[in-house]
Each structure stands twice: as C-alpha cells, then as structure tokens.
Amino acid sequence: MPATATDPHTxxxxxxxxxxxxxxxPDDAECVATGALLPGTLAxxxxxxxxxxxxxxxxxxxxxxxxxxxxxxxxxARAAHAMGKAYRDVxxxxxxxxxxxPDLVARPARDQDVxxxxxxxxxxxxxxxxxxxxxxxxxxxxxxxxxxxxVLSLDLTAMDRVLEIDTASRSARIQAGVLGPALxxxxxxxxxxxxxxxxxxxxxxxxxxxxxxxxxxYATGHTHIDDFVQSLRVxxxxxxxxxxxxxxxxxxxxxxxxxxxxxxxxxxITEAWTRLRERPRHKAxxxxxxxxxARALEAVRAIAQSDLSPANCRLLDPGEALLSGxxxxxxxxxxxxxxxxxxxxDGRLAAAVDLARAHGxxxxxxxxxxxxxxxxxxxRSAFLRxxxxxxxxxxxxxxxxxxxxAATWDRIPALIDAVRTEVGAAAARATGHPATVNCRLTxxxxxxxxxxxTVAVAGRPGDEVExxxxxKAAANDVLHRHRATITHHHAVGRDHRPGYDRQRPDPFALAxxxxxxxxxxxxxxxxxxxxx
Numbered sequence: 001m002p003a004t005a006t007d008p009h010t011x012x013x014x015x016x017x018x019x020x021x022x023x024x025x026p027d028d029a030e031c032v033a034t035g036a037l038l039p040g041t042l043a044x045x046x047x048x049x050x051x052x053x054x055x056x057x058x059x060x061x062x063x064x065x066x067x068x069x070x071x072x073x074x075x076x077a078r079a080a081h082a083m084g085k086a087y088r089d090v091x092x093x094x095x096x097x098x099x100x101x102p103d104l105v106a107r108p109a110r111d112q113d114v115x116x117x118x119x120x121x122x123x124x125x126x127x128x129x130x131x132x133x134x135x136x137x138x139x140x141x142x143x144x145x146x147x148x149x150x151v152l153s154l155d156l157t158a159m160d161r162v163l164e165i166d167t168a169s170r171s172a173r174i175q176a177g178v179l180g181p182a183l184x185x186x187x188x189x190x191x192x193x194x195x196x197x198x199x200x201x202x203x204x205x206x207x208x209x210x211x212x213x214x215x216x217x218y219a220t221g222h223t224h225i226d227d228f229v230q231s232l233r234v235x236x237x238x239x240x241x242x243x244x245x246x247x248x249x250x251x252x253x254x255x256x257x258x259x260x261x262x263x264x265x266x267x268x269i270t271e272a273w274t275r276l277r278e279r280p281r282h283k284a285x286x287x288x289x290x291x292x293x294a295r296a297l298e299a300v301r302a303i304a305q306s307d308l309s310p311a312n313c314r315l316l317d318p319g320e321a322l323l324s325g326x327x328x329x330x331x332x333x334x335x336x337x338x339x340x341x342x343x344x345x346d347g348r349l350a351a352a353v354d355l356a357r358a359h360g361x362x363x364x365x366x367x368x369x370x371x372x373x374x375x376x377x378x379x380r381s382a383f384l385r386x387x388x389x390x391x392x393x394x395x396x397x398x399x400x401x402x403x404x405x406a407a408t409w410d411r412i413p414a415l416i417d418a419v420r421t422e423v424g425a426a427a428a429r430a431t432g433h434p435a436t437v438n439c440r441l442t443x444x445x446x447x448x449x450x451x452x453x454t455v456a457v458a459g460r461p462g463d464e465v466e467x468x469x470x471x472k473a474a475a476n477d478v479l480h481r482h483r484a485t486i487t488h489h490h491a492v493g494r495d496h497r498p499g500y501d502r503q504r505p506d507p508f509a510l511a512x513x514x515x516x517x518x519x520x521x522x523x524x525x526x527x528x529x530x531x532x
Contacts, residue, residue, distance in 0.1 A: 211264055427457045
C-alpha cells in the first residue's frame with residue numbers, strides 16, 4: 001500500500017505529510033487548545049500543507065519500457081515518499097520545504113523486480129531509497145544532496161505476504177513489505193504472533209523493522225527485532241543472498257546481523273524467516289506511583305534484575321505522567337504488564353508490585369478480576385495519540401520532538417539529570433521560551449535501561465527546523481559525554497549520523513566502508529545513511 005493510499009484494511013486515508021491517518025489529525029480547535037499549553041505558540045494553526053503547493057518538477061530520469069509498469073511519477077506518490085515522519089519532516093512540510101522530492105516511485109512485486117530496478121539505477125546514476133511504511137523519524141527515507149542524477153523511492157509494500165508457516169518450528173517466511181496489521185492478520189488464524197509492536201506498528205513494515213533494528217513495545221526479554229530472525233534474503237547490486245535458516249549458529253560473524261540495521265545501504269531485505277509465538281491468553285497489568293523519581297529508578301532496576309520478565313515495565317517521570325493522564329499529583333508512575341500463552345501471570349505481577357512497594361511505590365495488589373488500572377489505560381491511550389498531538393503542536397509553531405538512548409544503570413541517573421538540565425537550557429536559549437523536557441523508560445535490562453525524552457517549546461515562525469537541529473546537537477553532546485548510544489531503537493538515518501560517527505570504532509567504520517564499496521559499487525543505495 002503506498003503511503004498516500006486508502007488502507008485496504010481500514011478504508012482510511014494515510015497522511016502524506018504527517019503521522020498516521022488523515023481523519024485522526026487534530027482539528028484546528030484541538031490544535032489551539034493544545035498549543036495553549038506552551039507559552040509563545042501561534043494564535044492560530046498553520047494551514048494543512050497541500051501537494052499542489054510543492055515544487056514537484058518533471059522526473060530527471062525515465063525507466064526503460066520493461067520497468068515502466070513498476071514505476072510512477074504521480075505527484076502525490078512522490079510527495080508521500082519524500083520524507084519520513086520526524087518532527088523536522090512535519091515542520092518542513094508545513095513550511096513548504098520538503099527537500100528533494102523523489103523523481104520516481106517504484107513498487108516491485110517480486111524479487112526479480114527489485115534486481116531489475118537496482119541494475120537500471122546503478123547503470124544510470126539513480127539513487128535508490130528503500131521505503132517501507134515511511135515512518136522513519138531519523139531522516140532514513142529521504143535523499144539529501146545532489147550527487148545523483150535522479151532519485152527513485154523503492155516502495156516494497158506490494159511484497160506483503162506470509163509465504164510459509166512452519167508450525168513445528170513455530171516460524172514463518174514473510175515478505176519484507178508487509179505492514180504490521182496485515183502481518184498479524186495472516187498469522188492470527190494459526191494462533192501465532194510475531195509479538196513485535198513498535199509505536200509505528202500500523203504504519204511500518206517487517207523489512208523496515210529489520211533494516212533499522214527496531215525495538216518493539218515490550219520492555220524486557222526480546223525487545224528488538226534482531227531476536228526474532230532465523231534467516232534473511234537480501235538483494236544487493238552485487239548479487240542476491242539468503243542465509244541458512246537455523247535456530248542458532250556459531251559459524252563466524254552472522255550474515256543476518258550484518259544486514260540487520262544496515263538501513264538499506266548494503267542491500268534490500270525482501271524476505272525473512274522469523275520466530276513466532278503463541279498468542280497470549282493470560283494478561284494482567286497495574287500501575288505504581290512514586291513521590292521520588294530516584295526511588296522509582298531503583299524499583300525498576302530491581303524488577304529488571306529479577307526473573308519476573310514483565311512485558312511492560314515503563315516508568316514515566318512526573319511530567320510524562322501528567323501529559324499522559326496517568327497522574328495529576330506530581331508522582332512518577334510505573335506501568336507494569338505481564339502476559340503468557342500458557343499460564344496465569346497474576347502472581348508475577350503481584351511480585352513486581354511488591355518489589356516496587358519495597359522501594360517506596362504506592363500501588364494496590366494485582367487483581368485479575370478488577371477493571372483495568374486507570375493509569376495504565378490513560379497511558380496506553382496517550383501513547384497511541386501522542387504522534388498526532390505532536391503534529392498538531394507543530395501546526396501551532398511549537399518545536400516538539402523525542403529522542404531516545406540507552407546506557408548502563410550506573411550512568412542512568414546522571415544521564416537523565418544532564419539531559420533535562422542541558423537540553424532544556426539549549427531549547428530556552430534557541431527560542432527565548434521556557435522548555436519542557438520529560439523522560440520515560442521504555443525498555444529495561446538487567447544491566448541498563450533506555451530513557452526516552454520528549455522536548456516541547458514554542459518556536460520562532462519559520463525557524464523551527466533550525467531550532468530543533470540546535471537542540472538535537474546539544475542532546476547528542478550530552479549522550480556522547482555519558483557514553484549513551486545515539487539511538488536505542490530509532491535507527492541512525494541521516495539525522496543521527498554525527499553521533500553514530502563518534503560512537504562506532506574506527507576499524508569497524510573501515511570495514512563498513514569496504515562492505516559498502518563491494519556490495520554497492522555505484523553508490524546508489526540510500527546514500528548518506530550510516531556512511532558517505
């Protein structure tokens with residue numbers, strides 16, 4: 001399904017410029033009401049951008065007749081494939097400055113189509129940007145620069161089928177272009193699930209998850225898509241390869257790991273064998289409130305280092321808890337959830353609540369017959385609604401964006417304090433307005449955690465992108481100083497390149513460059529991502 005089309009599963013229209021579905025966007029009144037929460041925003045929202053106002057010229061390249069049926073130069077398709085869904089993408093669209101719009105959009109239906117398109121592009125200086133659901137928030141699906149004669153967006157969403165299910169091994173062979181809901185719909189009749197639910201689940205693909213090493217909704221255990229992979233099929237300009245399907249192997253460096261996280265720079269992932277699970281039948285959730293964030297961090301660490309393995313262990317600081325409606329009294333809130341396909345989970349939830357109480361938390365004992373915890377319900381609704389509200393705030397001239405990281409537990413408290421202080425100060429300097437910096441923990445491990453930060457501040461009309469870039473540079477400096485990763489689950493793209501270049505070891509950079517030169521000798525695959 002192209003990112004501009006009507007979703008055949010819902011009959012809803014996707015937005016070409018903002019998050020999600022058009023009918024879910026805040027209207028002008030909601031934009032104004034939300035903007036009132038940030039001093040200094042506009043009096044009325046910026047108009048919704050129109051494709052007719054974009055500078056979309058004639059394509060700079062024409063495919064051969066044999067490929068013409070795969071390719072379109074339709075302005076709406078080109079506009080929808082010009083950017084991802086980061087704040088800076090939304091802000092650029094609102095100001096009519098989307099950057100370089102692809103000349104063509106291709107929708108291959110089979111592996112041979114991908115091979116033929118790569119062959120043509122390599123021989124004609126056409127950059128190829130692999131594209132799944134288009135939900136990138138790091139500049140991963142756009143072209144920047146002018147080194148290539150033309151740009152082709154390679155939309156894989158026509159390759160969207162579960163091809164084979166092995167019930168004995170509980171795994172499936174799946175085409176990379178399938179969107180999350182369509183994938184789960186094809187697994188559901190078999191009582192199976194991939195159990196990978198990123199916030200972008202509705203609008204992202206299996207191939208996108210693999211190419212970006214995406215993190216899912218679940219807070220412990222198998223948090224990243226890496227852990228679900230048995231085998232990959234990858235098409236490169238130098239040839240096609242399929243790794244052996246194995247439960248585990250010690251045979252040298254992993255070919256699957258080589259392409260996981262490669263973000264379309266080394267090849268195009270077209271299929272994967274993935275591990276599946278039985279669908280959960282037992283679920284339980286609860287929330288625990290804390291008057292002090294430091295004690296809440298200690299509670300989360302204790303739970304992460306236990307053997308309880310919660311599906312959800314999300315800690316919201318007071319600002320994040322207020323924003324989501326999980327708390328209105330200045331408390332931090334820990335959202336806990338457990339699930340299983342085989343046995344009740346109430347005992348594990350009760351044990352986790354007891355651990356949290358031992359560290360100063362306030363929460364009632366879990367009861368599987370009780371209504372869903374109000375704080376849990378409020379957080380879940382806000383979690384799904386937040387990207388739409390961000391776009392509404394962008395229409396009010398606000399700078400609202402997130403970034404995430406991960407670090408070991410010994411660095412977490414100082415890291416969070418430094419981000420709040422230094423990034424908040426950078427935002428205030430850049431705008432002249434007070435800034436809000438909230439934090440939540442999205443994933444937790446025995447040895448560390450993944451803090452996720454939200455920055456909100458009124459911008460200066462027309463300068464929103466530059467302001468965010470300044471704020472993000474300050475955030476990158478804090479992360480680097482505290483040896484926290486530039487990204488835990490959002491990928492590198494083009495926006496995180498400066499931080500990634502500082503984080504990766506020099507010998508690895510040399511090896512990556514050599515691999516790029518060998519697999520993509522014409523340098524057409526997603527130029528500028530991971531390396532130049």
